[in-house]
Amino acid sequence: MELKHKLHSWQDEGLIDESTVEKILAFESKQPKPLKLPLLMIIGLIFFSLAVFSFIAANWQEMPDVLRITLVLSVMWLFYILGHFSETKKIGHPILFRLIGLAMFAASIVVTVQTFHFSLFNSYLPWAIFIAALGHYWYWRQFPYAIVAFMFGLQVLFTSGENLGWFQWGAFLVVSVVWFYFSRTGISISFSWILLFGAGLALWPVVEYENVLWPIWTLFAVVAFTLSFPEKERIARPFYMIIGGLQLLVYLAVLGETQLSFIKMNVVESIALSIAGLVILGFYYIRFKKIAWISSLGLVGILLYDTSAIGLAILAEVVALTYLVNEHRKDRSLAPGFVFFILVQFVLYFIYAWGRMDVSLFFLIGALLLFALSGIAWRINKKKAGVSS
Amino acid sequence: MKSFLIPALQTLMIILIALSFFATSWFGEEYVLRAEPYDPYDPFYGEYVLLKYPDLKPSDSAPGGDIFFSLKEGDDGYARIDRIDSEPFWGAIQGTNYGGQITTSQLEQYYVEQGTGPGLEEAKDLALTLVVAPWGAIRPTFLEKRPEQN
Incomplete structure (x- = not known):
């Protein structure tokens, strides 16, 4: 009615003629009317489901094992079926029903595992949701599934920790690589790239190799892999630049705070890392200009020794300043470079100057x-x- | 109908998990372990009793860290350690020998009916019935107060 009223007022003002008004009204009357559930029915449904849930909760302990699992599975199916009808009949958002369905899948794992008195620690739960959410994303291509997959992928890495074995690590790497390979959208490429980097970090506890240079090795390896996909490299670039910058800051801070003799260094590895840095620098001349900044991390290995420690501070200063000047010269956004430059100054100032100077000075x-x-x-x-x- | 492929796969996974537990009961051998509770309750997942086992104490010569062990029934009807090894063997349960106590993740806690946890905790002397499958899987099936012994 509101539309009709508006059209007539426009007609009265001479903005449109009568035939246009009739055409618009005829067109609008043919449009499908959105289906609206009556308010009373919605309230009724809410109360009904509350009643069902409280009935189940009251009898939960007495139920046989299989019935409990079947019940949670049926609720999961109910939401997937609702999602299906929501999609075909175009009512509401099917993704909401399917996300609840996915949550019910998680609930059914919890119920199953608990029914058989297993601990949920180190269980299938994060893996199952990670894979299931990726399955949803692959099938329906909606980004909320990618967010769920990313969160549970991180959970797999965090909860596994020291217990991550070769098999689990390999499986995680394969899943991350496959996700990265088939990613088309920015969000999907970003998430899978971060998981790929996480998989690289998680390798070191698996091989039980204690070393302070592993984050740089990991970054080099993942960046080199990323370069094989130039169109995806562009999206992953901010991530590896930020991670590289953070790594340089952390090495600087750790070196300032730790007694140098505590850091176990291996000369061969330090030199190998510098060579790897040079190889990464080689990509700079092929195509990828930003790589030069990352390759400077290759020097960190030989700058962690007693005699060369001051070099790390100089490296950080030079990188921060030249990056800032370069971005300014190319007329690009200065904010990230400036933040990094200030952070380097603060780390140097607070960690190196604190305790070596009079407070007022x-x-x-x-x-x-x-x-x-x-x-x-x-x-x-x-x-x-x-x-x- | 293709949009039901994913929930179908999810259902299949749950069925497989449940089947793996039932298979332990179908093919396994039943033991009763003396158990003692400590520090129960998980506010998130419900009430359970954390258990330790006085009979799962290895000898001083037993290997430490990750170990594999099997059970046998003792004269009093309660299970004891039969064999303990640092390498896996047929029918062995995977566990850890830490500080002279053997633990295995499947035996550490038992979910109980809401409200029964404190009673079981007070009783102190408990008995856990469990089934051990030939392939080493465990399924705890019943937790009760231990009958008085003379």
């Missing part, structure tokens, strides 16, 4: 440092404003 230099940084920021902004105007 510490704050005086801190104030001067902040002053200098804000001056740089102001100058960059001014120049940028000058370029754009």
Whole structure:
């Protein structure tokens, strides 16, 4: 009725003529009316389901094992069937029903495992939901399933921890690689790339190789793999740049806080990592310009020794500053480079200067440092404003 | 109908998990272990009793860390350790020998009917009936107060 009223007022104002009004009304009357459930029926359904659930809860302990499992499975089926009809009849959002169905699948695993007095610790649950959510995503191509798969993929990595064996690790790697390979959308590529990197990190406890350089090895390996998919590399780029930056900061902080003699280093491995860094740098000349920044991590191995430790601070400063200058010269967004630059200064200042200086001198230099940084920021902004105007 | 493929696969998985437990009962041998409860209740998953087993104490010469063991019935009707080895053998249960006590994840807790946990905990002397499959899988089936012995 509202539409009719509006059309007539437009007609009265001379915006449209009578034949257009009739055409629009005729078209609208042929459109399918959205189905609306009456409010009373919705309230009735809510009360009915509450009654069913409380009846089940009251009799839960007395139920035979098979009946309990069947019951939860039937609820799961109910939601998938509702999802199916919601899709075919175009009522509501089928994804909501299917997500509840997926949650009921998780519930049926909990009930089954509990019925047989098994611990849920280290159980099939995260794996099952990870695979099931990926199955949903592969079939229906809706991103909420990818989010669920990603969360449970992380859970597999976190809960397995030390207990991750070769078989589980291999399976996780295969699933992550397959997901990454078949990913088409940004969200899917991002999630699968992070899981792939997580799989790389999880390898080291499996091989029981204690070493401080493993995060860099992992990053190099995953980045080199990513380069075989140039169109996906572009999407994964922010992730490996952020992880690389964080790694440099963490090494810097750890080196400042730890007695150097506690860090067990292996000369051969340090040199091997530098060579790997050079290989990664090689990709810079082929196509991938951002790789040069990552390759600088190859030097970390030879900069963790007593005699070369100052080199790590210099490396961090040089990388932070040249990255910032380069981004400024290319007229790209300066925010990430500037944040990284400030973080490097703070790590150096707080970890290296704290305890080596008188408190008043510490704050005086801190104030001067902040002053200098804000001056740089102001100058960059001014120049940028000058370029754009 | 193709959209029901995924729930069907999920159902199949649940059936397989349940079947693996039932298979333990069909093919396994039943033992009763003396058990003692400690620190029950999980607010998230419901009430259960954490159990330890006085008879699952290995000898000093037994290997430590990850171990494999089998059970036999003792003269008093309660199960004892039969064989313990650091390598897997046919019918062995996988466990850990830590601090002179053998633990295995399937035996550590038992979910009980709501409200019965404190009673079982007070009783202290419990008996757990379990079935051990020839392939080493375990299925705990019944937890009760241990009958008085002379």
